[in-house]
Amino acid sequence: MSYISFYDDGELRAYLFEQELNFLQASLFMLLQSIDKYAQQNGNHAGVKISNSKLAKELGVTQRSITTHLSKLQELGFIKISFDRSNSTNTKRYIKPVKLVKFGIESQISGIIGYINKLLNSTLDNLDELDNTDLETRNKIKQAIFHFGSDTALINYINSHHDEFTNYENVQDWLSDFSTP
Missing domain, CATH: 1.10.10.10 (Winged helix-like DNA-binding domain superfamily/Winged helix DNA-binding domain)
Structure with a gap:
């Protein structure tokens, strides 16, 4: 940790x-x-x-x-x-x-990616998961943390929209909202 x-x-x-x-x-x-x-x-x-x-x-x-x-x-x-x-x-x-x-931002990003992957892996027909080493994915998660104000608020959002995070394509679509220009 x-x-x-x-x-x-x-x-x-x-x-x-x-x-x-x-x-x-x-x-x-x-x-x-x-x-x-x-x-x-x-x-x-x-x-x-x-x-x-x-x-x-x-x-x-x-x-x-x-x-x-x-x-x-x-x-x-x-x-x-x-x-x-x-x-x-x-x-x-x-x-x-x-x-x-307090957890550093890199640790928070890894934690969020791991949490989303756990949700993705809970669906049997889902074969893909987020790559924790992909810089673009990490940057999008970082932007999402900043958007929600904290990793805790982001986790709360994910929990309240659980169904959106059990399908890899839905997660990718959601992450596209946090691309940096």
């Missing part, structure tokens, strides 16, 4: 805002992600073990605010919180930020 990670903080922050996180939630997630990355580099893969008071001090907010925003991040699936209760006198909380990745 080909993907690229969010390399710069500005790109990650923009993504988090697109997911409707507020400034503090985005900052908290990014702080947890940085601490987790450091911990992993030093052999700790369990997650971040840090108190709400330390997080609050780092971000200049109250502990209550940290509690509220940790709950929201967990609810939205950005972090996972677990507890180690193996020692009855000392419960440890671990916060694990989920790994966020």
